[in-house]
Amino acid sequence: MSRVYNFSAGPAVLPEEVLKEAADEMLDYKGSGMSVMEMSHRSKVYDEIIKDAEKDLRDLMNIPDNYKVLFLQGGASQQFAAVPMNLMKNKKAGYIITGQWAKKAFQEAKLYGEAVELASSADETFSYIPDCSNLDIADDLDYVYICENNTIYGTKYKTLPDTKGKLLVSDVSSCFLSEPVDVTKYGVIYGGVQKNIGPAGVVIVIVREDLISDDVLPGTPTMLKWKTQADNDSLYNTPPCYGIYICGKVFKWLKKMGGLEAMKKHNEEKAKILYDYLDESSLFKGTVRKEDRSLMNVPFVTGNEELDAKFVKEATAAGFVNLKGHRTVGGMRASIYNAMPKEGVEKLVEFMKKFEEENK
Ligand SMILES: *Cc1c(COP(=O)(O)O)cnc(C)c1O
Numbered sequence: 001m002s003r004v005y006n007f008s009a010g011p012a013v014l015p016e017e018v019l020k021e022a023a024d025e026m027l028d029y030k031g032s033g034m035s036v037m038e039m040s041h042r043s044k045v046y047d048e049i050i051k052d053a054e055k056d057l058r059d060l061m062n063i064p065d066n067y068k069v070l071f072l073q074g075g076a077s078q079q080f081a082a083v084p085m086n087l088m089k090n091k092k093a094g095y096i097i098t099g100q101w102a103k104k105a106f107q108e109a110k111l112y113g114e115a116v117e118l119a120s121s122a123d124e125t126f127s128y129i130p131d132c133s134n135l136d137i138a139d140d141l142d143y144v145y146i147c148e149n150n151t152i153y154g155t156k157y158k159t160l161p162d163t164k165g166k167l168l169v170s171d172v173s174s175c176f177l178s179e180p181v182d183v184t185k186y187g188v189i190y191g192g193v194q195k196n197i198g199p200a201g202v203v204i205v206i207v208r209e210d211l212i213s214d215d216v217l218p219g220t221p222t223m224l225k226w227k228t229q230a231d232n233d234s235l236y237n238t239p240p241c242y243g244i245y246i247c248g249k250v251f252k253w254l255k256k257m258g259g260l261e262a263m264k265k266h267n268e269e270k271a272k273i274l275y276d277y278l279d280e281s282s283l284f285k286g287t288v289r290k291e292d293r294s295l296m297n298v299p300f301v302t303g304n305e306e307l308d309a310k311f312v313k314e315a316t317a318a319g320f321v322n323l324k325g326h327r328t329v330g331g332m333r334a335s336i337y338n339a340m341p342k343e344g345v346e347k348l349v350e351f352m353k354k355f356e357e358e359n360k
Contacts (some may be wrong), residue, residue, distance in 0.1 A: 005344040008322035009151055009297060009335040010174065010195040016339075018249045036245045041238050049241075050234065053248030060254055063183050063206060070205040070226065071234040071244050076101070076173045076192035078224070079203060080108035083145065083169055083188065084115075085220040087211065090140045094118040096161060099126045099150035100328065101171060109145070112217055118144065118161075125329070126153040128289040132161030143167040143187060149175035149294050151195065152326040154287065154333065156294040160185055167211070174296050176204070177254060178338060179264035187211055196296065196337045198247035201240040205229075254338070263338055267295040270336050270345045274298050277349045283307075283356040287331065301331035308332060311355055320348050 006013045029036050032045050039046050054069050063069060072078075083105070084093060091113030095106040097120035109115035118137065119130035137144065144163040149156040151174035160168060167187035174195040183189065188207045194200035205226065212226045222228050228236050254263060275293060278286040278300055287299045302308050308331055312324045325331040336345055 002319075004319045004321045005340070005348065006321055007334045007336065007340070007344075007348070009326070009333060010192075011200050012195055012335055012337050013339045014198070014246070015250065015253045018246065018253050021249060022246060037242045039241070041235060041241050046241060049245050049248055050239070053244055053251060056248065056251035056255060057204070060177060060251060060260055061181060061183055061206070066209045067183060067206050068209055068212060068226075068230045069234075070207065070229045071239055071247075072203050072205060072229060073201060073240050075200070075203055076171055076190065077104065079171070079190050079205065080105040081111070082205075082224045082226070083143075083190075084109045084112040085217045085224055086226050087167070087169070087188075088113045088142050088217060089215065090142050092116065092138070092140050092142060094135070094137060094141045094144045094166070096120070096130065096132060096135075096144070096146050097122060098129055098147055098155060099153045101151065101173070102145070102147040105145060105147065105171065113142075116141070121155075126150060126155065127287055127292075129155050129157050129292040132157075132159075135161060135164070137164045137166055141166050143169045145169045145171075147171045149173075149178075149296055151297050151335075152299075152329060152333075154294045154297040154299040155289075155292040156296070158291065174335075174337075175294070177260060177263065178267050178296055180260040193243065193247055195335075196339075197250050199243045202243040202247055204247075250339075264295075266342070267336070267338065270340065270342050271295045271298065273342070273345050273349055274334060274336065277352065281352070281356055283359065284352060287329075296337055297333055297335050299325055299329065299331060299333040301325075305330065307359060310359075311352075314355065315348075315351060318351055320351060 026035055093109055094116045096118050097103050106115050118135045121128050121130050144166050148170045169188040170186055172189055173191035176191045176196045190205040193202045207226055212230050216225050278284055283302055284300050315323050323332045325333045
């Protein structure tokens with residue numbers, strides 16, 4: 001068996017320890033005589049899995065009691081619709097456009113009400129986070145929406161926008177559990193887990209209790225109403241059982257690693273290795289304004305498409321895979337999520353230095 005260094009943006013690298021544990025438990029989960037894939041979601045043994053997962057996530061993020069945690073299906077993209085359906089009482093919301101995922105959410109919201117663009121960094125291919133310290137926020141906005149870490153472009157909010165008292169809704173798909181957050185600053189935090197937590201198929205929605213009600217847009221499907229899911233502890237219908245089980249294991253792994261403070265430190269160290277090299281290299285360049293750099297997704301270019309392609313090809317052959325940039329931006333992107341070991345980044349930088357030397 002040989003594992004590669006996987007820099008995929010998602011689905012992405014998971015802790016090897018978790019994969020091994022899951023493999024050990026595959027045929028017989030804790031004496032149940034069956035795999036977690038084969039058991040009823042209403043069984044006692046599964047109930048423990050999902051309850052434990054929720055409890056560990058609450059511990060990790062310090063989630064206050066007045067927030068519900070929902071484990072749902074449909075990916076982050078389905079929440080692009082669920083957010084306006086559940087929150088647009090005045091049928092008006094503000095969106096900050098920092099990349100493709102924010103834009104998709106914005107366009108989806110337009111199907112349900114008036115979506116207002118509050119700020120955008122489209123003018124410079126989303127290579128920075130706009131100044132959000134004094135946005136023009138109308139009094140009747142139902143919420144302000146952000147994509148907190150921009151997976152494709154490699155930017156992240158270092159300070160949250162001043163929403164002037166309006167609810168903040170944040171898509172954290174690609175920075176979930178990468179550092180501590182103050183949950184009380186948000187109305188809703190949500191993300192697909194396949195970037196930094198677990199297998200595709202699970203989206204976690206953390207939502208303040210007073211925002212959960214039957215007062216949703218007419219025509220909202222039962223399944224997309226947060227109240228349906230909250231009232232049934234995410235077991236209204238069959239949840240993505242196996243995915244939740246793996247997420248639970250990753251939560252335990254994170255706790256063992258020292259929690260989110262320790263993760264932040266670890267992630268900062270890893271990102272620094274790569275960014276420091278990009279800043280000194282005469283071949284490779286980072287594409288993002290320094291203050292807004294993501295700890296998770298690091299895009300870079302050589303400035304020459306052929307050389308980019310050569311780099312990706314040689315890196316792949318050397319065991320550094322999925323470094324090709326998003327199809328819409330080109331170049332390279334190294335996603336260095338929680339489960340990417342420091343050694344993976346160090347070795348990548350070594351490889352980049354060698355490539356630079358050979359291609360002067
Ligand atoms: C990947 C991603 C999405 C889309 O997730 P799906 O689960 O595929 O719908 C949305 N937002 C962000 C920030 C992402 O990185």
